Amino acid sequence: xxxxxxxxxxxxxxxxxxxxxxxxxxxxxxxxxxxxxxxxxxxxxxxxxxxxxxxxxxxxxxxxxxxxxxxxxxxxxxxxxxxxxxxxxxxxxxxxxxxxxxxxxxxxxxxxxxxx
Amino acid sequence: xxxxxxxxxxxxxxxxxxxxxxxxxxxxxxxxxxxxxxxxxxxxxxxxxxxxxxxxxxxxxxxxxxxxxxxxxxxxxxxxxxxxxxxxxxxxxxxxxxxxxxxxxxxxxxxxx
Numbered sequence: 001x002x003x004x005x006x007x008x009x010x011x012x013x014x015x016x017x018x019x020x021x022x023x024x025x026x027x028x029x030x031x032x033x034x035x036x037x038x039x040x041x042x043x044x045x046x047x048x049x050x051x052x053x054x055x056x057x058x059x060x061x062x063x064x065x066x067x068x069x070x071x072x073x074x075x076x077x078x079x080x081x082x083x084x085x086x087x088x089x090x091x092x093x094x095x096x097x098x099x100x101x102x103x104x105x106x107x108x109x110x111x112x113x114x115x116x
Numbered sequence: 117x118x119x120x121x122x123x124x125x126x127x128x129x130x131x132x133x134x135x136x137x138x139x140x141x142x143x144x145x146x147x148x149x150x151x152x153x154x155x156x157x158x159x160x161x162x163x164x165x166x167x168x169x170x171x172x173x174x175x176x177x178x179x180x181x182x183x184x185x186x187x188x189x190x191x192x193x194x195x196x197x198x199x200x201x202x203x204x205x206x207x208x209x210x211x212x213x214x215x216x217x218x219x220x221x222x223x224x225x226x227x228x229x
Binding site: 006042044091093095106107108109110112 | 162
């Protein structure tokens with residue numbers, strides 16, 4: 001149980017385009033979803049937290065107009081990187097948490113984004 | 117503010133040898149502690165978690181971890197490492213609401229045949 005699916009797993013696109021990444025909880029309802037960014041050989045950095053039906057909470061230094069997050073249902077959150085540039089190239093990972101309290105986050109397999 | 121330190125960036129062990137990965141945390145209240153494993157190019161898989169109760173927790177793949185409040189540690193152990201255990205391991209601490217996870221820098225485990 002507790003499977004999180006992230007799509008696409010790898011995307012390459014030209015500078016200036018927008019890219020949408022989907023994160024789905026397949027067998028549970030995710031009250032909260034999280035988006036992380038991971039640079040090579042580094043740890044995960046939390047970008048934003050989203051609760052279903054409300055606006056995402058962004059971490060300091062993360063541009064909310066650059067990284068649009070939508071959590072329209074209890075099983076789907078999307079991250080759109082708008083007008084992507086090479087410096088946005090990274091590994092993006094989502095996670096989802098079921099319910100309140102100290103439930104663990106379950107992670108997707110990540111999306112490798114390469115901007116040319 | 118909560119923080120997690122994994123002192124060892126890289127560890128190499130021989131297959132069949134025992135393993136201990138260190139994790140120290142800083143948190144003002146009772147922490148929620150997690151260990152995750154990440155294979156190259158993939159997401160994170162939960163190995164085990166500690167919320168309360170028995171301080172020795174068992175996880176998947178033969179891993180266990182012990183919570184020591186006096187030392188602010190949550191070290192991960194495995195009695196006999198397999199080659200498939202080679203991966204990156206992350207320790208994380210969460211708030212009592214479970215929403216905010218702070219990760220350590222990770223420890224890359226390499227397994228010698």
